[in-house]
Amino acid sequence: MPVIDGSQTIRLAPNYWPFVVPALVVVGAVIVFPWAFTLWMSVNRWTLGQSRSFAGMENYLRLASDPRFWESLVHTLTYTLSVAAPMLLGTLAALIFDARFPLxxxxxxxxxxxxxxxxxxxxxxxxxxxxxxxxxxxxxxSLVGIPAQEWIFNANTVIPSLVAVETWQWTPLVMLIVLGGLASVPREPFESAEIDGANAWQQFRYLTLPMIAPFLMIAVIIRTIDALKSFDIIYAMTQGGPGTASETINIYLYNTAFSYYDIGYGSAMAVVFFVVIVALSFALLMLRQRSQWIDTEGK
Known part of the structure; x- marks a missing residue:
């Protein structure tokens, strides 16, 4: 209640805590507590069905000498590089669908x-x-005389086959993001370029591409993070096989924690993988900050 003393009025500051506390409780329960518990488990020697004991950095040192972990890390990074294919195809599709044609x-x-x-x-x-x-x-x-391939059943072709599925499913997302960028591009610079005699490639290289660069970076960030944590498609198609040829960190982590019941080692793997994702995300966001709108008049 305001207190009135003559001509002076004292107003109490509004209290926002009743609105903030529920959100803080949800964030703490859903995000902070699970990660704190994961960190605690990672420094313990804990296998389900056995007694737990403090291990310190033992699980992390074990990761450094685990060849299967490093192999899964290589598979993860290789699979993540698949974002290049939907980026190229999605940008091409956006350029096509940005034009006006029937249907x-x-x-x-x-x-x-x-x-x-x-x-x-x-x-x-x-x-x-x-x-x-x-x-x-x-x-x-076989209709064009090419021998049959083993696809996901061969260690040499399983990763490219999974990349093909990833590209098929997520190229439309890149197309939608880039299409939104193309819709915001002004037309005046292109009209001036046509008057100056610039061809289609020159207009794309020096006008369209710099203007949609922020949207391309958003698509790269989204797809890179999504590819890094991809689990469902890989597990449903190969379970990390044949052998360990397509075993990413997510698959190895899942098998370690829920098939071998080594909770402590699996938690340490999750923490290291989280650090890798944060570092890569930070690098991509830094690149995103560098992509600025281009002043086509050179001012």
Whole structure:
């Protein structure tokens, strides 16, 4: 209640804590506590069904000498590089759908349909298509005289096959992001470029690409983080096989914690992987800060 003393009025500051506390409780319960508990488990020697004991940095030192962990890290980074394919194809698709032609809206809707499917459903469909004897892909290859491939059943081709599925499903997302950037690009610089005699490639290289660079960086950040933590499609299609040829850190972590019940070692792996993701995300955000809107008049 305000206190009035003559001509002076004292107003109490509004209290926002009743609105902030519920959010803080949710954040603490959903984010802070799980990570604090994971850190605590990572410094313990803990296998389900056995007694727990303090291990200090033992689990982290074990990671440094674990060849399977380093192999899974290489697989994770290799799989993450697959973001280059949907970036290129998504940008190309955005340029195509930005033009005006008949049935453009219908074709846009068809193009984004893979992104709407659930990952496990996508994995099951592509697993059937990749079947060496019964899959439709080998049948199509036989029509043009190409020998049948083993796809996800061969250690040499399993990662490229998974990258193909990743590209098929998430190229539409990149297309939508870039298409939004193209919709915000002003037309005046292109009209001036046409008057000056610039061809289509020159307009794209010196006008379109610099203007949509912030949107491309957003797409790169989203897809890189998503590819790093990808689990469902890989596990549903290969379970990390054949052998460990497609075992990413997520798959190895899952097997360690929930198949071998080594909770302490799996928690240490989760902490290290989290640090890798944070470092890479920070680097990408720094690059995002450097991508500025380009003044086409050179001012």
């Amino acid at each position: 453009r809206g219908l074709l846009r809707g068809v193009f984004v349909m893979p992104m709407m499917a659930t990952p496990v459903a996508v994995a099951l469909v592509w697993t059937m298509m990749f079947h060496p004897q019964l899959g439709v892909l080998n049948y199509l290859l």
